[in-house]
Structure formats: structure tokens, C-alpha cells
Amino acid sequence: MSIAVPIKIEDYRELAKKRLPRMVFDYLDGGADEEHSLSHNQVALSSIRLTPKRLLDVSSRTLETELFGKHFAAPLAIAPTGLNGILWPKGDLALARSAAKFNIPFILSTASNSSIETVARCSNGEKWFQLYVLHRTLAQQLVERALNSGYTTLILTTDVAVNGFRERDLRNDFGIPVKYTPKVILDGCLHPRWSMALLKHGVPELANFKTADASDTELQAALLSRQMDASFDWQALRWLRELWPHTLLVKGIIHPDDAVRCISEGADGVILSNHGGRQLDTCVAPIETLAQSVAATDKPILIDSGFRRGTDIVKAIAMGAKGVLLGRALLYGLAARGEAGVDHSLSMILADIDRTLANVGCPSTSALTPDYIKSPF
Structure with missing residues (x-):
């Protein structure tokens, strides 16, 4: 069936699948091992049920939110994702521009195809930087560059001690630079x-x-191997806290005890994440530990992994999350139609959130509470 006008994120997934060679689509779409975590993220979100309230005035609704002392149009951010340039030319810039138009933060990945400085020059929106630590010297250089380029928030990713076993990528021999085998050339044609x-x-x-x-x-060897610094620990987190004078978030947290420890070590908040199912298979979904993490600390808890619809986002906010990071949900649009696809995907999700608020009887995302959901977790 030809999809002329996408009406949901899954439609953009199908369009991306048609436009991209298989190895590139599999890189975007795939997860670790048997991909149980990948599918479970969405299953876990689906298992939470909404409990609407009736006879309330919802004629006027707002998604606006305050986060770290700043005003945003919705409790959303564009998640850090690598190699966006292979999905669409200058994909990082398209995502950053779209985030600015919608007044939500854009998070640039260490593994981006546009540099820290280029994105800073080309977007006037709120920009955060996500840090992979391959080598301490390189990490310090990246932090200083982000600071000098006006990024307001630093996000340390902690769930990639070693690279996940992504079977689709291994079978396709996917990597950068692309290896031009006969199979790849045929797929490109x-x-x-x-x-x-x-x-x-x-x-x-x-x-x-x-x-x-x-x-x-030593630094060049680390870059060539693309291996993360598996020795990065709590002491190293304190070192990073001293380097960065602004908001610091720790991403890749699953266990509530780790969330508490991050805050005690100086982080301003955490991002619950299992890397979208791309790192550790059969891992719990972040949504399953959200309520416990929120109860354990008074600092902001954000979340990602598996979010595709506005109903998913309403559930997370009702459970206490201060924001949701969107990854694949926007990358499918990017891969299919570039910046226009990202804009449309965001518009659909925002409309879905607004529609859900109306139908559950809540006038704003900031007024959502656990009373609006029934959760098995």
C-alpha cells in the first residue's frame, strides 16, 4: 500500500524502509541480539492504561512546560542519535532546526555527522550535548568545545561500556566508512x-x-577502535561534574538506586534509558522503573526508549517524568522526507498529546498525575 499522507509514526517507518538501503534501515530500526528489549519497550508502554476523568473543562489546553528554569513548548526533546547524515544529508542540522521551530531542546550526539560548532552556528534553539567517553582527553576536549559553543546542558551516556551486539548491523557489515561490496552497490542501485x-x-x-x-x-588509537572507556565510574562522574559548570544529566540509568547516586554525585537530573533496546537485550524498559526513580529523588527525571505516540508521552508525564526524549519516532520522518518529515512527525505527536489530554480530562501536561493512569509497575 502506498502511503501518500502519513498519519502516524509507523507510516514514516514504512516510507523510510522504502527509501533507505537495507543496511541503513536496519541500522536505524534494529536493536541488540534478539531485539526483545526493542519490542518490550513498546509493550511495556502499552500495558499502562489511561483512567480518564470526566465533566472537567478541557476547552483550553496547553503542553507548555518549565525545565531547568527554561520555558519549552512541550515536555519533549530530540534524543541524541548518531550517524544521522547517512539517513538524510546534514541530518543533524535538520533535526536541530526542527527542534528550534517547535521550541524543544535538540541533543547533539558525540557520534554526529555535523560538528558541535556547525550545529551551534546553524540553529538558534536550545542545544544540549551528549557525551560518549572514549578517552578522557578527548572527553575533556569535547566538553570544552560544547561549553565554548553555547550548549546549555551536558548529557553523559553511561550504558555503552562496550558496543551492543547488533545482529542486523553485523550481518550487513554496516559501518562508517561504508564498505562498497557488490551487495551494497546493488542495494544502492x-x-x-x-x-x-x-x-x-x-x-x-x-x-x-x-x-x-x-x-x-593513545587518543588516536581510542578513536580508531571506537571503544568506550569501560573504566568510567563514580569518581569519573565527579571529575566530569567539575569540568561542566551548567546543567549535567546522566543518561542510560535504569535502576532507581543509580538515579539517587547520580544526584548525590552532583548531577542535576537523570535520563532513564535502555538505549532504545540497542545495547542490552532482555533489559527492563525504562518506563518500568520510572515511578520508583521519581519517588526516590526530587530532581528531574527524563525518559526515552520506545515512545511513538502522544499517549505514551502522557503516560510517562503522569508517572512523574519531566520530559520524554524522541529518537526513532523522529528519525523515521528524517529518513523519509528530511526536515519536513521531522516537522510533520513532531506535529503529529504534539497533536496526539493534545488530543489525549482532552480525552482524559486534563487541561495541561503539567497537571497530569498518577491518577490518570493504571500501571502494572
């Missing part, structure tokens, strides 16, 4: 719109690594 864009704009690079000190052989 069968997806001419994607291939023409790649030929026109060139193969995307990991832009934030291009300026690393070439004289530091």
Missing part, C-alpha cells in the same frame, strides 16, 4: 533517491573526531 543524495553530499564523517590531536597516539 535499488534505492536511487538515497544513493543520489549520498553521491551529491558525500559519505558522512564523524565530524566531532576530525579535530582531535593527531599527535596523541
Whole structure:
């Protein structure tokens, strides 16, 4: 069936699948191992039921929210995702511009195809930077660059001690730079719109690594291997806290005890995440530990992994999350139609949140409470 006008995120997923070569779509769509975590994230969200309240005035509704002392149009942010340039030329810039238009934060990944400085120049919206620690020297360089470029929030990702076993990527021999095997070339020929864009704009690079000190052989070895610093611990978190003078969030947290410890070590909040099911298979969904984490600390708890609809977001906010990060839900739109696809995807999700608020009898996202849901967790 041809999808002329997408009406839900799954429609954009189908359009992305048609436009992208298989290896690229699998990179976007896939998860770790048997992909149980990938599917369970959405199953867990579906298991929470809404409990509407009636005979309340919901003729006027708002999604506006305050987070870390700033005003945003909705309790959303665009999640940090790597290699967006292989989905659409200058994909990071498209996402950043879309976030600015909708007045929500954009989070740039360490593994982006546009540099920290380029994104800062090309977007006037709220910009946060996500840090992977491959090497302490490189991490310090990236933090200083983000600080000097006006990024307001630093996000440390903690759930990639080693790279997840992504079977789809391994079977496709996916990587950057792309390996031009006969199979890959044939797949590219069968997806001419994607291939023409790649030929026109060139193969995307990991832009934030291009300026690393070439004289530091240990640093270069870390970059070439793309291996994370598995020794990064609580003491290292304190070191990072000293480096960064603004808002610091820790991402990849699942256990409520870890959320409490992050706050005690100086973090301003945490992001519950299982990396969208891309790192550890059969892992609990972040939504399953949200209520416990919220109860354990008075600092903001944000969340990602598996969110596709406005109803999902309403459930998380009702359970106490201060914001939801959207990854694949917007990347499908990016891969299908670029910035216009991201804009439309965000518009659909915002409309879905608004519609859900009306139908559950709540005038604003800030007024949502656990009374509006029935959760098995």
C-alpha cells in the first residue's frame, strides 16, 4: 500500500524502509541480539492504561512546560542519535532546526555527522550535548568545545561500556566508512533517491573526531577502535561534574538506586534509558522503573526508549517524568522526507498529546498525575 499522507509514526517507518538501503534501515530500526528489549519497550508502554476523568473543562489546553528554569513548548526533546547524515544529508542540522521551530531542546550526539560548532552556528534553539567517553582527553576536549559553543546542558551516556551486539548491523557489515561490496552497490542501485543524495553530499564523517590531536597516539588509537572507556565510574562522574559548570544529566540509568547516586554525585537530573533496546537485550524498559526513580529523588527525571505516540508521552508525564526524549519516532520522518518529515512527525505527536489530554480530562501536561493512569509497575 502506498502511503501518500502519513498519519502516524509507523507510516514514516514504512516510507523510510522504502527509501533507505537495507543496511541503513536496519541500522536505524534494529536493536541488540534478539531485539526483545526493542519490542518490550513498546509493550511495556502499552500495558499502562489511561483512567480518564470526566465533566472537567478541557476547552483550553496547553503542553507548555518549565525545565531547568527554561520555558519549552512541550515536555519533549530530540534524543541524541548518531550517524544521522547517512539517513538524510546534514541530518543533524535538520533535526536541530526542527527542534528550534517547535521550541524543544535538540541533543547533539558525540557520534554526529555535523560538528558541535556547525550545529551551534546553524540553529538558534536550545542545544544540549551528549557525551560518549572514549578517552578522557578527548572527553575533556569535547566538553570544552560544547561549553565554548553555547550548549546549555551536558548529557553523559553511561550504558555503552562496550558496543551492543547488533545482529542486523553485523550481518550487513554496516559501518562508517561504508564498505562498497557488490551487495551494497546493488542495494544502492535499488534505492536511487538515497544513493543520489549520498553521491551529491558525500559519505558522512564523524565530524566531532576530525579535530582531535593527531599527535596523541593513545587518543588516536581510542578513536580508531571506537571503544568506550569501560573504566568510567563514580569518581569519573565527579571529575566530569567539575569540568561542566551548567546543567549535567546522566543518561542510560535504569535502576532507581543509580538515579539517587547520580544526584548525590552532583548531577542535576537523570535520563532513564535502555538505549532504545540497542545495547542490552532482555533489559527492563525504562518506563518500568520510572515511578520508583521519581519517588526516590526530587530532581528531574527524563525518559526515552520506545515512545511513538502522544499517549505514551502522557503516560510517562503522569508517572512523574519531566520530559520524554524522541529518537526513532523522529528519525523515521528524517529518513523519509528530511526536515519536513521531522516537522510533520513532531506535529503529529504534539497533536496526539493534545488530543489525549482532552480525552482524559486534563487541561495541561503539567497537571497530569498518577491518577490518570493504571500501571502494572
